[in-house]
Amino acid sequence: MPAVEVEQLVFRYGDRVALNDVGFTVPAGDVFGLLGPNGGGKSTLFRVLSTLLPIQEGSAQVCGHSVLSDPDAVRRCIGVTFQSPSLDLKLTVAENLKHQGHLYGLYGAELRTRCQTVMAQLGVADRANDFAEKLSGGLKRRVEIAKSLLHSPEILLLDEPSTGLDPRARHDLWETLLKLQKESEVTILVTTHLMEEAARCGRLGILDEGKLIALGTPDELQAMVGGDSLTIQAENQDQLAAQLRQQLHVDVQKIGETLRIEQENGHELLVQIATQFPGQFQNLTLGKPTLEDVFIKLTGRRLDEGEAA
Incomplete structure (x- = not known):
């Protein structure tokens, strides 16, 4: 059973079409990326899959559950890290995780065990008693991802996880994510506008102006560019x-x-x-050829020009 299955998905904001007949499948255990400019439809699709926006047309299945008819089941099987910061800066790392665990119905020994496990997985166990406001940007993102893993989700949804990070912190975060995917067999779906981040995904979909204009592995997409x-x-x-x-x-x-x-x-x-x-x-x-060349070939403009538009 695919981890995510999207068919003929359409979403409109008034007269503007944000998603236009989008369809793709994410196999369980895969690292799947959605690459595109800001305004290309990535965040809308992310919000639909995380049940924050209703389905208007088409269908989406997550862990075999319909996003339209069974959103509660979808929420139980996903962990979500949004682009906007979500830490309480006046709490320690451990306290942030503890209060997040309460939202998932975790308490006592089970919660303490899960907190220790996810802190070790994300490499922040030695920062358990540090206040969140004292952490670097990269460590804050690690703690936010740790929060989303507390309930052992089958799928991890990450919206622009490297936003604001320097290249070294971005590299270290991705090394941790790939290790997590391999060891825990969790499916990771990530939205990004960064080419080097997209190149690390197992499979990739390129979204532009609400349309899925390409789908495949990074190597397959780069092969679309001749010579x-x-x-x-x-x-x-x-x-x-x-x-x-x-x-x-x-x-x-x-x-x-x-x-x-x-x-x-x-x-x-x-x-x-x-x-x-x-x-x-x-x-x-x-x-x-790079993924930037693929986007240029398909759209006639650079990715950052798409953001400006």
């Missing part, structure tokens, strides 16, 4: 793009402040451009 990726920065972009199309017969995309070309054996094209157009560019870069 290598060349990016060029130039003062006169339009002129250089026209010359490249006319003289080298290549397809050139103008993305923000750069020109972009997909090309097999990109190193050969790089040499041609450097030789035939000296002085017409400021920077010429060759690289293997």
Whole structure:
């Protein structure tokens, strides 16, 4: 039985369509990511799956329970960490967990055992008596995730878990999450707009303007981009793009402040451009396709441009 199964999901805010015929399946035990710009539909889908928003059209099953007809059963099998901070800063780590446990109906020895277990899993056991306000951003996120694991959920829903963290804290958090998934076999569903975070998921769905525009492993998605990726920065972009199309017969995309070309054996094209157009560019870069390249190929813009829109 899939951990999550979504079919033909539609959600509207008035006349605006936030989710447009979205469908996907998350196998049990998987780490599944939803990648997309702010406003692309990720948070709406997250709220639907966590029963905070009602289903308008379509269906969603979580742990085999209908989000529409059996939301209480769904809530019992999920642990949720929201993007907004949820710690009481004037309480210690242990006190935050204790009071969260009471909301799940945990008391006494069972609660003490669960608190010790989740603190050890998230690497904050040595901070049990520290006040939450004294913790770094990375440690606060760890405690918030520990709170969501107290009742041993089958599925962990994480909304932008690395928001506000520095690269080192983000890396350490993901190492902990992947270890947790492997040892506890919990299914993890995460929303993100960070490419390096999305690349660590087992499978990935790309949401843009409410539509699921791609689905697969990071490697499968990157394979959608043909060959290598060349990016060029130039003062006169339009002129250089026209010359490249006319003289080298290549397809050139103008993305923000750069020109972009997909090309097999990109190193050969790089040499041609450097030789035939000296002085017409400021920077010429060759690289293997990334998830950013996938998003550009599918939408014609960068992910951060989608956020601005």
